[in-house]
Amino acid sequence: MAKIQSKKNSTKKEIIIEKAAGLFKEKGYGAASMRDIAETVGVEAASLYNHIQSKAEILQAICFKVANEFISHLEEVERNSEPTLKKMETIIRVHIRMMLEQYEYVYISDHEWRHLPEPYLSNFLNQRRSYRKRLSDIIEEGINKNEMKNIEPYVAVLTILSAISGIESWQRSRKSTSAETLEANMVKYLIEGLKK
Amino acid sequence: MAKIQSKKNSTKKEIIIEKAAGLFKEKGYGAASMRDIAETVGVEAASLYNHIQSKAEILQAICFKVANEFISHLEEVERNSEPTLKKMETIIRVHIRMMLEQYEYVYISDHEWRHLPEPYLSNFLNQRRSYRKRLSDIIEEGINKNEMKNIEPYVAVLTILSAISGIESWQRSRKSTSAETLEANMVKYLIEGLKK
DNA sequence: TTCTAATCCTAACACTTGTTAGTTTTCTTT
């Protein structure tokens, strides 16, 4: 019989990762200690090592989970044959929604990847570079097909991804703007700036 | 006679801050130790305390130097009476150039402010909030005067500032795109998306 | 040169870090 933890149908390892994510987001990877994590899990620090192998493994799990999710969404978009502008809108919406719904994980993947130990660090950066290259290929196609205005694809990708990652600051705020307003307006801004 | 350090006409304190900035950017505030800083300055860790009072003081100096610079640029823009779109372009260019020319300081101010001790932390966040409010006031005026398209000012400000802070990723890269291309295209993207 | 102040050094402090060893408790299965 498979070993399934009672609570929320998740492994203890998954619980640890989730609690750790909260702390990594709040205090940063370096400032969140194993003893901090243990306390929020409700256990002694040493006991964590029955479920994980190291602190870095937690970070890896988070960063690569996010990366894989983005990549699989991108592959789906690449497979269909909509206009390039529509493709970019879909991608932008995916990013915004990930930022809204899986904020902690995405934030950590965005900001704490530097603490990944090798060879995971190089791996992560390669994936990232390749992902951005594929986005800029879509934009380049859009320009060639006269669906988008003539903008350096690399700069457009940088602008889009960075703009979205700024939702972090909205998440931290008192949120007088609703999530729907945020998504609608950011999509509008980023797509209008791209449109021919 | 005033005590002026020989090298580069800067105080030893300024040298320490500059060297520390390099390390904060590279490894993060938490991971850069006083002994690391001391080594790059060419001195023992304890000797740093003849010139600074604490590690946190270095971070404060950096964060508030950047904040003050942005605020004084904004005040200059607010004083003149150009069209709102032109005002925003100026502000965007100021931000991009700061990101290009004072990359380390701006990066730290953007990413490591969370480690500021109170009451500096609250102070910093208040300044930040007020700065963004003043930007969104300009955009709101632009919309009312029909110089800009109807976009949530808060979201526009968030998008603009975040997009620019993404230049960090360009700085880290192999820079196959020139600084001029970067600035021109990012301004184009962000202003076109704002224009009516 | 002598005095003084600035700046360096070594040593140590109290504490925190991630992690391991070894033991005991708890749960699952027979």
Add this chain to the structure above:
DNA sequence: AAAGAAAACTAACAAGTGTTAGGATTAGAA
């Protein structure tokens, strides 16, 4: 109930943290 596995505990480790004390060395002013 007995046996075995899984997961908790306590205790400790070696290393690293920011910072202070106190003494040595250097530089500038008299």
